[in-house]
Amino acid sequence: MQKEISQAVIRRMPRYYRYLGELLDAGVERISSNELSVRMKVTASQIRQDLNNFGGFGQQGYGYNVQYLYEEIGKILGLDRQHNIIVVGAGNMGQALANYVKFEKRGFMITGLFDVNPALAGLSVRGIEIHMMDELPEFVKHQRVDIAVLTLPKEKAEQAAEQLVKLGIRAIWNFAHLDLELPDDVVVENVHLSDSLMQLSYNIVRRQDNE
Numbered sequence: 001m002q003k004e005i006s007q008a009v010i011r012r013m014p015r016y017y018r019y020l021g022e023l024l025d026a027g028v029e030r031i032s033s034n035e036l037s038v039r040m041k042v043t044a045s046q047i048r049q050d051l052n053n054f055g056g057f058g059q060q061g062y063g064y065n066v067q068y069l070y071e072e073i074g075k076i077l078g079l080d081r082q083h084n085i086i087v088v089g090a091g092n093m094g095q096a097l098a099n100y101v102k103f104e105k106r107g108f109m110i111t112g113l114f115d116v117n118p119a120l121a122g123l124s125v126r127g128i129e130i131h132m133m134d135e136l137p138e139f140v141k142h143q144r145v146d147i148a149v150l151t152l153p154k155e156k157a158e159q160a161a162e163q164l165v166k167l168g169i170r171a172i173w174n175f176a177h178l179d180l181e182l183p184d185d186v187v188v189e190n191v192h193l194s195d196s197l198m199q200l201s202y203n204i205v206r207r208q209d210n211e
């Protein structure tokens with residue numbers, strides 16, 4: 001059985017991946033955990049500990065091979081395979097996500113948008129068609145869907161998620177403002193930009209109070 005890795009470690013992985021990608025673009029072939037720690041502002045021991053969860057990857061006296069580490073972390077994060085995505089709720093947020101081309105570079109392919117507003121039927125965003133919700137069962141029957149993105153009003157999110165789960169979708173990237181609770185075999189990532197904004201606000205206030 002695979003060793004269970006803590007979610008805290010997993011949450012740090014995309015950041016390693018991003019930094020290593022930047023190093024690769026800059027032509028850096030190898031890096032020590034000390035150098036990486038200075039760039040990333042985390043301790044070298046944290047980096048070693050994190051990467052040891054997956055078997056290390058470093059060599060004593062050599063450091064890390066950037067290309068190798070980048071690819072290995074990519075595999076850990078499942079970026080070595082294609083994920084087909086549908087977007088449920090083709091309003092501002094849904095269309096903005098569909099317009100973002102960089103997801104494709106990482107293997108996340110948006111294959112369809114879905115909505116209930118008949119005014120959007122048959123329109124497309126960057127060549128990706130907007131379908132009506134009642135077409136969803138047929139779509140899912142013919143096309144593999146790995147992830148559903150929820151960008152519809154909060155009040156409609158729970159019901160839509162249940163429908164998606166019934167249709168066999170096992171991963172949900174939820175942008176609606178509620179924390180979805182779904183069966184254990186469904187993975188959910190709730191994204192709340194406003195949480196991040198409130199965190200920023202807290203730090204602004206704290207700084208002002210200390211001035």
Ligand SMILES: NC(=O)c1ccc[n+]([C@@H]2O[C@H](COP(=O)([O-])OP(=O)(O)OC[C@H]3O[C@@H](n4cnc5c(N)ncnc54)[C@H](O)[C@@H]3O)[C@@H](O)[C@H]2O)c1
Nearest residue numbers: 089091092093115116151152153154156175176191192193
């Ligand atoms: N998580 C975040 O950080 C974040 C940031 C911005 C917005 N949001 C949330 O994202 C959601 C969408 O925001 P928006 O600005 O794009 O809103 P919007 O009104 O522009 O778009 C919502 C779309 O969902 C469609 N819709 C309504 N009911 C539906 C259903 N049952 N099935 C499918 N589609 C349905 C509407 O017709 C509309 O096109 C909202 O819940 C909003 O609160 C979240």
